[in-house]
Amino acid sequence: MESALRELAEPAEQGLFGGGSEMARAMAAKDWSATAVGSPEDWPAALRTAVEICLSSRFPICMTWGPDYTTFYNDAYLPIIGALRHPRYLGGSFKECWSEIWDVIGPMIDGVLATGQATYSEDLLLLIARSGHLEEAYFTFSYSPIRDGGAVRGMFCAVSETTERVLGERRLLALRELAATTLDARDAEHACRLSCQALDAQAYDVPFALAYLLDQGGRQARLAASSGMDAAQPMAPERIELGRGQSGVWPLTDVLASGASVELDARRLGGSLPGGPWAEPPGSVLVLPVARAGHSLPAAFLVAGVSPRRALDDQYRGFFELLAGQLSTAIASAEAREQERRRAEALAELDRAKTAFFNNISHEFRTPLTLQLGPLEELLARDAAGLPDSARERVEMIQRSSLRLLKLVNTLLDFSRIEAGRVEASFEATDLPALTASLASEFRSAVERAGLRFEVDCPPSAEPAWVDRDMWEKIVLNLLSNALKFTFNGGISVRLRRRRQHFELAVRDTGVGIPEDEMPRLFERFHRVAGVQARTFEGSGIGLSLVDELARLHGGEVTVASRLGRGSTFTVRLPRGRGRLPAERLGASRGRASTATGAKPFVEEALRWLPAATPTSAVPGASPEPAWAPRPGDAVPASAVPAAGPERAQACLLLVDDNADMRDYATSLLSPWWTVRTAADGAEALEALRRQPADLVLADVMMPRLDGVQLLQAIRADPRLRGTPVILLSARSGEEATVDGLQAGADDYLIKPFVARELVARVRAHLELAQARATARQELEEALRLRNQALIDLMHDLNTPLTAISGLAQLLLRQLARGADAERLSTLAESLLESARRLQTMVADLDRTVRLDVGDRPRLRLSRCDLVAVVRGEIEEAARAGERRQVALDGPPELAGEWDAHALGRVFANLLSNAFKFSPPGEAVRVAVAPETDGGSVVVSVADRGIGIPAADLSRIFERYQRAGNAQAQAAGKGVGLAEAFELVRQHGGTIWVDSQEGRGSTFSVRLPLEQAASAAPA
């Protein structure tokens, strides 16, 4: 209102201060006469024009005029000048207005006024005090001259504040720096240190920072790193205890409790705090939790000073939160890396330990093996003649196995040496063709016995090759052994050539070849090609791997070319000359024991894969015939196995193992007790079983063609073999292997090496178990047969009255049609009715039988009744039903007790009917009711002079569907009457039994208690 009045009062200035902006009004209201520029009407045109431009612009503009720097500015400039200086400095001195930065801008403005040259400043830091305190602010501006006539009289400034953008970019950069620096943090503390180092460069925003790591329990925080503040200051204590009642310098307990950051007023803190690049200390301090992902407890706390030159606005606070977040990430990844490193270290340590262990154990093995082999060789060489055949065979078996073990141990030792970098090769100038040919020739007999061609082509070379002879021996022997293992037809060739740069050894076979996808892993240690046909499944998967290592040690390489089903060629190339070999190993002496074994173990092993002692005409590719004949049981001392006679000598076992020595050994253990057949692999075993099943199968798990588990599955899938007990043998130890085997359906699982006694005991146990199972199955079948027979009998029994009913009805109809007399018709009707009643009785019997079968027994309905009356009633009933036989009843006139009269009636009806059925018409049946002298029970007996019951059937006479085995008994009844009687008597707490002699008669007796105890009648 006031300004409106002024506008009315001074319409003359309407044009200059027009536009209606706040500053226009302020300028219009200003008493300019009191200023250095005087009243507007006296202003020069240049000033008036400049003011008009200033006021009409939406861009922040300020300007000065004259030597006193009289100040003008527009609406957009208001936030820059600040509320404290507006409107005070409108028309006042620009120099006074910006006194705190005049040292920076004064010279610039004076320069413009003096020279007329405009300036341009971009993102210039100006520490201004527009809010009463110094503040970090950035501006981009240009000072340009305002000319009046020829002279520069004023300065015109277009300015924009870029503080937010500059700070935003700087903070973003700070965060990136922080992330980049902490990438390599080794652990949480290191992450804190690196973070604080990065923050050193960010002192404008973070004058000081303290990183406190929280311990696992959340009880104590430890100063891990600091920035902008020396450690060991009162405000940077080494440790801060947390928890209720703990009040350290920094309120970490509160932050821990709330999980949120806390802002502290620095003036209330006791100590002095560094302000970093700023002259004054921070006005406030933030304490932020540094979260740990997935945990409720933070990993650390960040205590950070807030710049005294910046207000803690949302952006600034957000920056601190992001800092804490970055620190959190840095700590988390450092810890993850630390764990990873520890794991890697642990693995490496484990690997070193394993290598050392291999090394030690290999040495440990070698000593006893050597001691074992020496005397064996001596024994065979010198004393062989004095040994009995069986003993010599055994000794040879031991020798073979020991050689094999030695070879394996040596290979392991080689590996551990390579691994530990302790191979001590000794490269010597060698006649390689001669050495190679001589090694290959050792294999000739084995290859030819396998029915394969063997070609060795090693033409002489004038130039020696530099090789370690032991290593070359292993290369050649391993490749030959491998070729023989996988070749069933055709041949093997060994070729050595001198090429331009290499000596080249090619071992070529026409074997099964290598699947394409196996090629990359072929030379990997312990890798074994799965699912191809081989002469044996034995092997550790290290032969080719060793060849590879040894070739490399020569500066050479091994490669393979193969086609599935066609064969493989392994090529070893060694560089010619000695240029690539380490000089100190040329002709060096060997420091360590040689691990070379010569060809013997390789050849011996290979011979064992071949059909046993067959002549050289063995058919290529044919699997060896199983040794059908059991070996004479010459081996096992009686004490070695549980004492039990060869009671099941007729039982036949099938032993399946690809190791011939193992077959021979197990056969010698088992053959004293059982007939033992053998097979060399699963496929052969299955074929043998299909020709002639065995009582038990004992199978190795690892075998070529069809392994033990596959054999087991095949046996279980074959209806004829399904029930055969299978015991798996395996060298794979450990619970897991056992569980695998049993899950696959094996009856038992034995771990090699096994003890003779255990093997025999397990086989015996499973044979007995199988026998027991077979018996149980027979019993079940017998029970089923009985039941079916009972059903057939029942149908026959039902058929008889049905036949009568049907026939009589037809007859009745015919007679009716002929108009027969009433007497004849009623006779037929009576007969018909009679047959219907018989049918009814049978159905009722059947009903009871079925109920008895399914366990649905009627509860007894006990009441006081007269037993003698019950018995007499049944005798009379039988007579009514047409029974003409005489029944003698002997006993007291009456005998009262607590019974179910109806149920007892059934018992005696059954016993009487039984007696009538099995005794001749002329013979009387005698029934006696005799109270026991103890007064607590009574015995009722029903005696006949019938055919009697064979002694063999007596024990089962009360079982359902059981009928005595003699002819007459077979023809009568359904075999349920006695079972029903037995059940009903049992429910009364009584007993029933029979005395019988075949051909003389039977007496069935029932003892019943007079009173029923509460528990006497189980439902």
Add this chain to the structure above:
Amino acid sequence: VKAATPLVLVVEDDPHIRQLITLVLEDDGLRVAQAKNGREAVDQVRARRPAAVLLDLAMPAVSGLDALAELQRLDRQPPIVICSAGSDREVRAFAAAAHAAGVIRKPFQIEELAATVRRVLSEVPGPVAHAS
């Protein structure tokens, strides 16, 4: 015109069936002799020389098959009609083994029973080699 009414021996252990068959055959104008088991049957055949025998194959004491064997050992063997409740295959197997002249399955139609016996009687004298 027949010289005499033919005599048929009914061998059946169940008194009701025995009675029924007797009634049916008598109603058809035949004479009937009865036997409860194989032993009685052999005695009756020896004593009364029936023109045909109707034999139940499942009887106690001496089974129907035993009776059959005994009857076949007789010098002059009357034609035998087998009466049985066994399965069709069973009965036909027995019939073939016994050189039975006819077969009746229980339960039977009385017309069929009478007709079968009549047919067998018309084929007398001599045993029939094979039952159809």
